[in-house]
Amino acid sequence: MNKLIFANLLHRPLRSIISVLAVAIEVIMILSIVGIFMGMLNDQKTRANGIGADLVMRPSNASVFNGVSGAPMSAALAGPIRKLPHVALVSPVITKLSTDGSIETIFGIEYDSFNALRPFTFVAGQPFSGPNDVIVDDVFAGATSKNPATGKPYQVGDSIEILNTSFRICGIVEHGRGARKLIPVDTMATLMGVPQGKASIFYIKVDNPANDQDVIKEIQAVPGLQSYPVQTMQEMLSALTPEKLPGFNLALKVVTGIAVIVGFLVIFQSMYTAVLERTREIGILKSMGASKLTIVTVVLRETAVLAVGGVLVGIAATYGVRTLLLHIFPTQHFEITSEWLVRGALIAFAGALLGAMYPAWMASRKDPIDALAYE
Structure with missing residues (x-):
């Protein structure tokens, strides 16, 4: 079954590459906006702490x-x-x-x-x-x-x-x-x-x-x-959080939403088309005793391979974006944390699987007799 999954992906290289890039774009968008905002926040914290004051009055x-x-x-x-x-x-x-x-x-x-x-x-x-x-x-x-x-x-x-x-x-x-x-x-x-x-x-x-x-x-x-108001420097620094940054959470939600929609639509179209093109293959599998769950699993496993590839490409490309931005704007900070690497990867992976759910369900419902007679 694993050979079948990889053979199907390699048989349609352009479609597979587009799907991988769609997931990669999700990851890049999420990690980039977080990296820029968190870099700005933590840089301001570091420089404020370096002033040497104990209290601030505003x-x-x-x-x-x-x-x-x-x-x-x-x-x-x-x-x-x-x-x-x-x-x-x-x-x-x-x-x-x-x-x-x-x-x-x-x-x-x-x-x-x-x-x-x-x-x-x-x-x-x-x-x-x-x-x-x-x-x-x-x-x-x-x-x-x-x-x-x-x-x-x-x-x-x-x-x-x-x-x-x-x-x-x-x-x-x-x-x-x-x-x-x-x-x-x-x-x-x-x-x-x-x-x-x-x-x-x-x-x-x-x-x-x-x-x-x-x-x-x-x-x-x-x-x-x-x-x-007078507060200690540590109290001021603790207030420098994404929740206090105007528009940060809203911008993050908007970018994440757009990224997930892009990935969802591309994966949906890719897997939907793949299912239509593989009607006879699905019929053969079902005639050999493959259950509906097996068919669903095959489609989702293909999607998972594409999603993992997209996540890896997206993470690597984000480091490339970071290098480029630091070259253009050397005084700005771009922070990539392990927490957001995991969160961005999970969001992109979940969005890809969600986009493949309907095509997988559609494939599992195909009648083996009609599928074998399909031309």
Whole structure:
């Protein structure tokens, strides 16, 4: 029976290849959207954790995602917070989400206080010396981020455009400090069209992490600060989940649904046509005593072989897509996890078997006398 199954698939190579590709497309679509979104989330978690803060204070009703809440807070709020017991440092930062070329968050920082949270490790260059200086990380400046003017990796002194403004790279630092591009906070305020002395978020360092909750209570007891939510960095990072990402679950459901429909229809058509073409073969099997269950099993086993082939091709192609995207957008992350490899494979496999159910049922109902007389 196994020889019969593989012989049937090899006898119709074009149809088999199309079926395999349909299942592969399912896998690629599912793993790609998950890989892009999860890569963005986990990359933001890693870089936020690398800032060195213990607490964060945001505007009321602000998003947990950096760069989407504007700069509604006064930087002067840092003054009373710095006076509280157990508060070691407070750094006001303006964050801006940029979609120019790629999606990224740019930080406007007060260099001295931000550097004090966790000192920068400079690979080259130095801190800001002018309003149009920018510090970039080594990932952005790496070999895959070519300067279009020179065709070489970015170096100190090169110019880059941020928010339609030319900036000079004054320093290159090790990655993991909140953003890949950091500019002076006053310059960021000007570019965003907000008054000087504004902030999107306050990063706070406590003298001892054991005092986090005490400091949170003290901040919320300060007159005028009651409406500003304060949370630990770990609480903020735990909120960076797919459920909190706007549209993630909806986009995943839509893409998964489309992928399953594509795979279902192609497998359905392939197996339905195969059953019609193999009427005499089915009649011979039934005349030899094959039961309805045996006929159904034959069709489903053929589909399973196609599905397994499609899953393997899809997984391999997803790694190819990942390599291509990282070459085009080197600062973006594309994360492929074992959990989603299994989930994507199961979804595609189940969709393929579902598409073969009716053709298998139709084949099992064929009358052996009519089938043998079929021309």
